[in-house]
Amino acid sequence: MERRVKVKVEKLCKSFGDLKVIEDCSFQIYDGEFVCVVGPTGCGKTTFLNMLSSLLKPTKGAVLIDGEEAGPKKHNLSFIFQEPSAFPWLTVEENMAYGLRAKHKDKAYIKEQTEHMMELMGLGKYRRSYPKELSTSTEQKIVIGRAFAMNPDLLLMDEPYGQMDIKTRFYLEDEVIRIWKECQKTVVFITHNIEEAVYLAERVLILTNKPAKVKEEIIIPLPHPRNVEDPEFVRIRNYITDQIRWW
Amino acid sequence: MEERNKLEAAAGKLRFERRRERQKALLLGIISIFIFLTVWQMLCTLHIVGENVLVSPIKVIQAIWIKAGDTRPDGNTLLQNILSSFRLVLIGFGLALVIGLPLGLLMGWYRPLDKFIRPIFEIIRPLPPIAWIPIVIVILGIGTAAKSFIIFFTTFVPIVINSYTGIRETNQVYINFAKTCGYSNWRIFRTVGIPSAMPLAFAGMVIALGNGWGTLVAAEMLASNSGLGYMIFMGRSYGRIDIIIAGMLVIGLIGLALTAALELIEGYVLKWRIKEK
Amino acid sequence: MKKMKKVLAMAMALSLGITAGCGGGKDVPTEQTEETTAKEKITVSVHPSGHGLPAYVAEQNGYYEEEGLEVETLVYIGAPPQMEAYEAGAWDIGTTGFGGIVLGVAKSSLKIIGVTIDDGTVMGLWARPDSDIVNAGYQEETGCYGTAENWKDLEILYTQGTITDIMLTATLECLGLAADDVVRTNMDSSPAFTAFQAGSGDLVQANSSFYFNAEDAGWVPVTTGVSQEIYMPSVIVASDKMIEEDPETVEKWVRAYMKGVQWIKDYPEEAAELFVEFCEENGVATDEANALKFVDAQIIKIPSPKEQTGYFKKAEEGERTVLQEALMKCMETYVSMGNYTQEDADALMLDENYDGSFMEGLNP
Incomplete structure (x- = not known):
């Protein structure tokens, strides 16, 4: 199946003063693809993601979405952070609608999208609750739902499950795959957890140490949901782990 | 099923213990x-402290009771x-509130405004309200405007500072998310x-209200x-210690009530906050 | 926990306040006479006004030293703080005005042992020269400017609970007005003066030192203590304790004070200079011209010890002395206004609150 290119990163460079964090980084992401980005700790993964989301401007090079330079006004960008970022002062319903409200005025449309998303995430019964009344995993579900509800051109996730226990993590990993399949959005997911990367991604990008660039890309043709004990799964995981270790 | 019962029993026991704690407190x-x-009453009944220094709690309550309807000695009833x-x-x-809250919020968010207003604010801030009185008399006269200004002054500062700090402490994650959404x-x-x-x-508002109410005597x-405050001054002039203490007591009680009322409103407006058990 | 802390704090604050009161009572600075050659240490309290000046003169001219007294003088701007300090045991002898008479004599343990200036002589409510009330002119019958119409709803800046109330009430009575027919705004003398200058209020009190400052400002006294025929003596007071335990020292101080009075009568211009000094040291603004007017108006008229002895005498048993009569007139006004109670008035009239022996002792 020929997918078209959604995101094109061309010779991306980022320096903070003399410190070169990202240098000469180029790659492509296809429409509707689920990509994981892994790399050694501190190699600049978060900086990388921040530039994709246009929170940071590149020193050189460009990030293009649908052929145009990425920007929050032009494109629908959604970012999920490591810390739960559901607004505590909004109800679940209001949180879900927040991303949409940035660019849409049509109340009916917003309501429709929000309802759909809440149903998909199973959050309907919590619609009038506040995030602090709910568990952390539910809170992150709100965040995921809010992100997908925006109909994003690009959905960026920065180690969103890093602070959670294993059970919650497994659960949310399955959830994000489920929603992704349903909505068919382009996702870039950063993690330092190789198993998680292999569990989720269609393609894994391995970054080098600073100054970071794409060292290798690994395509994972396994179907979802994946079995972590599958020998092919294990092989890929070990391979990637080795790749990272030697840097 | 048994597990469920055990859990419920444990929860019930916890509730019971908590209630006992509250009752104890x-x-x-x-x-x-x-x-x-009792100590206060004893000091007075046994004349350990003279009547021109301290008046017994009973007399104070009497004074409040009588003052409710009596305009003496200052010319107003307690309610007036x-x-x-x-x-x-x-x-x-x-x-x-109307001036300070927006100002603090805007100062906290927009750096240029902060830099502009800060110096003036820092100079005004430590001035005691009583020090304003002579200037205020000349500029604002001696009516409600002048007296309210003294109160305004003590309430303005904590409101500005707290709303400023509050908005400065906004979690960057929330701001970043909103940015990526494309919000201005x-x-x-x-x-x-x-x-x-x-x-x-x-x-800040709770502090301000407490400050303001406490400053009414100075104003x-x-x-x-x-x-x-006037009632207390008159009590002093006419040697009515019972009225002085009664005035203080009423001020204290009303101050408490005002704070409680404000905190009630706060609890409603900020119902999304983490509830502390 | 919060409530407990609050209560604890209140309790601590109160006990601190009480111990301050109690502790003060125990540390009476007056000491019993030691050797007659050693100086007597006493603490005296006055106001920075006409009745305080003789004490200042006594200090400056060395009369205290002549009597073998070492005197610490506490100056209070009004009766309430002065009497509060008395309760705390800070002083035992001094002079005070009418407010102090009620707070210190009727309600506490001070005794009146002499009279000093008549506050009625430099007491007035002032209006701006271009105001309606002034334009209406002075009325002989009512002893004030303007008619009841002019006075109605005027805002009067004055210190409530002081002698100005007597003058105001007398004036309103003459005009047939009630207390509520005017707006009474309570202020201390100094801020009231400033506020009136800045344009606030319709009438302002200016008594004692402020009287002539008001004159200088071009204001018109629409009613005065003189026009209302008010005799309001300031008095010399001493604690019952000191009178009982140390009457010789009381006599000595009274003698020094009356020496001061005599000196002022003999040298009014020099006295005026001293008065300026005395006022400025205590934060009251005045100048020499006004001080001289003040001395002439008030202090020169202080009765001699011989005259004063007469004030303490009764014409017949069961009647009031001249002094009691004068004080009662003022008390009656206050009681009718509800500021003081009948009990206060009765207490003030008790004979035991008066002791004319010291003035008698000064008679040659």
Whole structure:
């Protein structure tokens, strides 16, 4: 199946003063693809993601979405952070609608999208609750739902499950795959957890140490949901782990 | 099934223990107040302290009771005095809220404004309200405007500081998320900054109200013919210690009530906050 | 926990306040006479006004030293703080005005042992020269400017609970007005003066030192203590304790004070200079011209010890002395206004509160 290119990163460079964090980084992401980005700790993964989301401007090079330079006004960008970022002062319903409200005025449309998303995430019964009344995993579900509800051109996730226990993590990993399949959005997911990367991604990008660039890309043709004990799964995981270790 | 029962039993026991804790605290509070009042009454009944220095709690309650209907010696009933003071504080506090809250929030969000206003604010901030009286008399006269200004001054500062700090402490993650959504700086200020600042801003309001109510005595010192502070001054002039203490007591109790009322409102507006058990 | 802390704090504050009161009572600075050659240490309290000046003169001219007294003088701007300090045991002898008479004599343990200036002589409510009330002119019958119409609803800046109330009430009575027919705004003398200058209020009190400052400002006294025929003596007071335990020292101080009075009568211009000094040291603004007017108006008229002895005498048993009569007139006004109670008035009239022996002792 020929997918078209959604995101094109061309010779991306980022320096903070003399410190070169990202240098000469180029790659492509296809429409509707689920990509994981892994790399050694501190190699600049978060900086990388921040530039994709246009929170940071590149020193050189460009990030293009649908052929145009990425920007929050032009494109629908959604970012999920490591810390739960559901607004505590909004109800679940209001949180879900927040991303949409940035660019849409049509109340009916917003309501429709929000309802759909809440149903998909199973959050309907919590619609009038506040995030602090709910568990952390539910809170992150709100965040995921809010992100997908925006109909994003690009959905960026920065180690969103890093602070959670294993059970919650497994659960949310399955959830994000489920929603992704349903909505068919382009996702870039950063993690330092190789198993998680292999569990989720269609393609894994391995970054080098600073100054970071794409060292290798690994395509994972396994179907979802994946079995972590599958020998092919294990092989890929070990391979990637080795790749990272030697840097 | 059994597990469920065990859990419920445990939860019930916890609730029961918590209620006992609260009852204990309440009882301790009542006992300590009782001891305090008894010691006070004893000091007076046994004439350990002279009548021109301290008056017994019974006489104070009497004074309050009588003052409710009697205009002597200052010319107003207790209620008239209460309303007069209340009016001053309401105007002063209200103005401080209307001006101070937006100002603090905007200063906290927009650096240039902060830099512009800061120096003036820092100079004004430490001035005691009484020091303003001479200037205020000349500029604003001696009426409600002048007295409310004194109150405005003590309430303005904590409101500005707290809303400023509150909005400055907004979690960057929230701001970043709003940015990626494509919100303008102004909209992020309104939808993220302001709500995030509300807990601290409210704390500032509670402090401000306490300050303002406590300053009414100083404000009424400027010039007055009614009010609780005025009542206390007149009590002093006419040697009515019972009225002085009664005035203090009423001021204290109303101050408590005002704070409680404000905290009630806070609890409703900020119902999204983490509830502390 | 919060409530307990609050209560604890209140309790601590109160006990601190009480111990301050009690502790003060125990540390009476007056000491019993040691050797007659050693100086007596006493603490005296006055106001920075006409009745305080003789004490200042006594200090400056060395009369205290002549009597073998070492005197610490406490100056209070009004009766309430002065009497509060008395309760705390800070002083035992001094002078005070009418407010102090009620707070210190009727309600506490001070005794009146002499009279000093008549506050009625430099007491007035002032209006701006261009105001309606002034334009209406002075009325002989009512002893004030303007008619009841002019006075109605005027805002009067004055210190409530002081002698100005007597003058105001007398004036309103003459005009047939009630207390509520005017707006009374309570202010201390100094801020009231400033406020009136800045344009606030319709009438302002200016008594004692402020009287002539008001004159200088071009204001018109629409009613005065003189026009209302008010005799309001300031008095010399001493604690019952000191009178009982140390009457010789009381006599000595009274003698020094009356020496001061005599000196002022003999040298009014020099006295005026001293008065300026005395006022400025205590934060009251005045100048020499006004001080001289003040001395002439008030202090020169202080009765001699011989005359004063007459004030303490009763014409017949069961009647009031001249002094009691004068004080009662003022008390009656206050009681009718509800500021003081009948009990206060009765207490003030008790014979035991008066002791004319010291003035008698000064008679040659």
